[in-house]
Amino acid sequence: MAPKDAEEIAFMKTVPYRQLVGALMYLAVATRPDISYAVGVLARFSSNPGPGHWKAAKHLCRYLQGTKDMKLTYAPDPHAPELFTTFSDADHGGDEDNRRSTSGMVVKMGTGAISWASRLQTIVTLSTTEAEYISAVQSGQEIIWLRNLLSEFGYEFTGPSTLYVDNQSALAVARNPEHHGRMKHLDLRHYWLRDVVEAGDIDIKYLPTKSMPADIMTKALGHLKVVEMRGMLGLYD
Incomplete structure (x- = not known):
């Protein structure tokens, strides 16, 4: 969707694309996890956006206008x-330009999300298992950071924090060191998750895709699914 000719290039110079994406990014980071994936995709083209990107950005603004009363709500679940629960997901090879996967993460405290992320992975993975495992590693790092932060506030953890994934193969790799042979080509830093699972800091479990809040962080979804996902994130009007 990059500019195809001089006319489109001239048109894009007249619109505040980067400024709009910056404003949308603030919302995505602060209070609207439901737009994180869309904003992340728009931000990838900040250096050379086309009319299609501008149209998509305006469409996202209309979505926000229609849901401007949505807010994150928190209640006991x-x-x-547990004090908080983390969910990890990935979309294998979803980026059509470089075939990289997108990692998605949601951390919930009670019924509402307190931390979330939608990130394009830095390497091309060879399977869904690899993409899901790398996403789980990134989510695990967030878990350890939160545990350390809350410990400084005086909270004492008496057990592991739960990390949910929706891929059985990635779960097996994280739980069983013998399964790492099939992915030994990955960077050594990705084996970190196995160590924290063995240490008892993280308990990784399976959750079906239909119940996975992080799914909205990895791909574009239809209207009904977006509405369902908003509820899982704790977004209500």
């Missing part, structure tokens, strides 16, 4: 007794 009887199904999540």
Whole structure:
């Protein structure tokens, strides 16, 4: 969707694309996790956006106008007794330009999200398992950071923090060192997750895709699914 001719290049110079994406990024980081993936995609083309990107950015603004009363709400969740719960997902090879995967993460405290991320992975993965595992590593790092932060505030953890993934193969790799042979070509830093699982800091579990809040961080979804995902994130009007 890059500019195809001089006319489109001239048109894009007249619109505040970068400024708009910057404003949308502030919302995505601060209060609107539901637009994180869309804003991340728009930001990838900040150096050379085309009319299609500008149209998509305006469409996102219309979505925000229609949901401007949405806000993150927090309440106790009887199904999540831990202080916080983390969810990890990935879309394998979703970027059509470089075939890299997108990692998605959501951390919930009670019924509402307190931390989230949608990131393009830095390497091209050879399988869904690899993409999901790398996303789980990134989510695990957020878990350890939160545990350290809360410990400084005086909170004492008596057990591991739960990390949910929706890929059984990635779960097996994280739990069982013997499964690492199939992915030994990955950078050594990605083996870090196995160590923190063995140390008892993180307990990694399976969660079906239909119940995965981080799914909205990895791909574009239809209207009904977006509405469902907003509820999982704790976004209500």
